Amino acid sequence: MIRESYTAAEWRTLQMSFFWIYLAIARADGKIDQKETEAFVSEMRKWLLSVDPLVREVTTTFTLEANGIANEVMLDGRSPVQGMLDVAEILDRKATPVQTKEFKGTLLLVGHRIAKASGGGVFGLGDKISPEERTVLQVLMVALRATSLLQT
Numbered sequence: 001m002i003r004e005s006y007t008a009a010e011w012r013t014l015q016m017s018f019f020w021i022y023l024a025i026a027r028a029d030g031k032i033d034q035k036e037t038e039a040f041v042s043e044m045r046k047w048l049l050s051v052d053p054l055v056r057e058v059t060t061t062f063t064l065e066a067n068g069i070a071n072e073v074m075l076d077g078r079s080p081v082q083g084m085l086d087v088a089e090i091l092d093r094k095a096t097p098v099q100t101k102e103f104k105g106t107l108l109l110v111g112h113r114i115a116k117a118s119g120g121g122v123f124g125l126g127d128k129i130s131p132e133e134r135t136v137l138q139v140l141m142v143a144l145r146a147t148s149l150l151q152t
Helices: 006-027 034-049 053-064 066-074 078-095 099-116 131-143 147-151
Strands: none
Touching: 006 034, 006 053, 006 099, 006 131, 034 053, 034 099, 053 066, 053 099, 066 131, 078 099, 078 131, 099 131, 099 147
């Protein structure tokens, strides 16, 4: 198990990263709506089947402990940006380069899909990602030290 390579606190931080992404994107425009929550739940289910073992194991344990993790995120005190800084530090220090790239990319993809879940202009036409959500995604990408993912 990959989990054994991490301390309990590091593993919990990796688990919490998905909830931080959700909160950061869903709150970006000042309101969390049902479509964003549904997109988050759907994304977490999809990543249970990831070919990347770290992503798969973290999302599996996240799903099993989701309620406790949500409560811990609320009590933790770290902002989503600080959480992503911590995640980047853990991954860059402990994960393989491939796992690091996959995990960071997965987090950003989950955020992007949450952002696309609602919004849009008249009749849902137009860009579904608000300018606020776009800014939050960019800030989180920088915090994750994942801007290199844009070039690949």
